[in-house]
Amino acid sequence: MTEKPDWTGRRLEVEIGPVAHGGHCVARYEGRVVFVRHALPGEVVVVEVTEDGGGGFCRADAVEVRTPAPGRVTPPCPLADMARGKDRCGGCDWQHADPATQRELKAAVVAEQLQRIAGIERSVEVEELPGGPLRWRTRARLAVDRRGRPGFRAHRSHRVIPAEDCPITVADAVPEVTGRNWRPGAELALAADAEGELHVTAIDHKPQRRRGRPVARQVRGGGVAREAAAGRPFEVSGQGFWQVHVRAPETFTEVVSAMAAVPRGAVAWDLYGGVGLFTAPLAEQAGPAGSVLLVESSQRAVEDAVGNLRDLPQVSFRAGSVEEVLDDGSLDDPDVVVLDPPRKGAGRRVVAGITERRPSRIVHVACDPAALARDLGLYREGGYRLAQLRAFDAFPMTHHVECIALLEPDE
Structure with missing residues (x-):
């Protein structure tokens, strides 16, 4: 039996290849894949292997840059300094890249995930949110x-x-x-x-x-955070979910509203609706003769949503898992569905529960490009195509990216 290699602690000089999902780039050494953090495509760096399970790949951190890429900069945070070695903070992935380079890397990841997982060939641009790359996280x-x-x-x-x-x-x-x-x-x-x-x-x-x-x-x-977006106040539990980028709630509400375009008098669903950020503009579009159903698993968030939207009688609320609520055959079929699932995505059961109702538009908000690509493939199985995609750098300095997709029925 061939003994599995263990390169943990070993230093290697490698040429960095393409960016990969998860905040690292891909390099190769002696036939093995090395996932490298704190490097950029095209660089020649010395890495130290941090994890090696003995298989076809290992993980490493760049500890010395021999040939820097044009987008490399000095990290603005001392806890991201390469000289700290293993004592670097794990919260940021791209402090060593300038903002434009970060967005290019994220766009490449989204495009690669769409192509590899969903078979969708699409150029992607990651848009900058106002305010710059620092002091955005609330x-x-x-x-x-x-x-x-x-x-x-x-x-x-x-x-x-x-x-x-x-x-x-x-x-x-x-x-x-x-x-x-x-x-x-x-x-x-x-x-x-x-x-x-x-x-x-x-x-x-x-x-x-x-x-x-x-x-x-x-x-x-x-313990109760007072927020605002789309001209409305919102109250959120101190530990409840709210978009972390200071400008994201306003921007995402505008984009979701434009994509949803709920007709007057229509039926809309807001799944994983939280405290009602997207529900409010959907209800205003539908008008008093329409209806909007907010579904959210957190009882506390539903209670907050009821208080936030008390002036919109066309909104109804369901506390429970989206999967279980969609099994309720008494629900009115929606004209428009908006969903903002957790990082793991919606999954087959939820996507099928939506597509079987044949809404005219589905607006899917996603914070993980791999989960988004998987869900887009499921929508395609259900007879829907990707009509529009916008991506936002809502988490500068990290590998995370927010995408908002509009899906429409195949013609």
């Missing part, structure tokens, strides 16, 4: 190390890298919690709302009481 989660110091985890590790600030998070949010010690092993959830209030929740995963159940304690702010 939500953050920090971990606390064994000495009580808050910070961020290293890549693919539970190890905590202590931090003083985070340049992609809105100003003054992270320093509010890094200047003191916390219970070791806890997590800190931060939410900076539209009114400038910072909400901090300490989550204790090992409480002395109530074994096995994390205990959340509000330590700053009222």
Whole structure:
């Protein structure tokens, strides 16, 4: 039996190939694939292997750049400095690339996933959101190390890298919690709302009481974030879902509304509707004679949505999984469906539950290009084609990208 190789800790000089989904690029060495972080296509770098399971690939970090790519820059965050080696923060993937290069890399990933998974050949442009690549993040989660110091985890590790600030998070949010010690092993959830209030929740995963159940304690702010988008106020639980980029709610609402174009008096569904961000403009398009159904699995989010949309009687609410709600044969067939599923995507059961109802338009919001491509393939099986796609750099410095797709029935 051939012994499996283990290159962990070994240093290799490699030429970097194309970008891949997940915040790394692909290189090859002695017939094996090396997934390299902190490098750019076309560079010659020295890497250190960080993980090797002995198969056809291993993972590595760039530790020295011999031939830099034109898009390489000095990372704006000291925790992303190459000199830190394994002690780099794992939260950002592309701090070593200028913003235009980051968007080009993300566009290449989206296009590759569409082609490889869904068989869709399409050029992709990733659009910049207003505000630049720093200080855009309104939500953050920090971990606390064994000495009580808050910070961020290293890549693919539970190890905590202590931090003083985070340049992609809105100003003054992270320093509010890094200047003191916390219970070791806890997590800190931060939410900076539209009114400038910072909400901090300490989550204790090992409480002395109530074994096995994390205990959340509000330590700053009222626990209810006050947001705004599309000319409306929204209230969201401090730990509830809201788009993290400060300009994303407004931008995404405009795009979703334009793609949905709900006719007056029509029926629309907003699946995975959260606190009603997209439901509100759908209801205004449908008008008093129309109807919009919001479906959301989080009971707290549904309660928030009911309060946020109390002035829109044409909206109804269902708390429960989308899969189970779609099995209800008493629902009115929709003219338009909007869905914003979690990172794993919608999946076969949900897509089939939508396409079987034959809406005239489906607007699918996705934060993972691989899951989007899989779902687009399922829509095609159900008789729908990709009519329009827009991609946004809603997570600068990271590998994440937000896509909004419009699907229409095949002619």
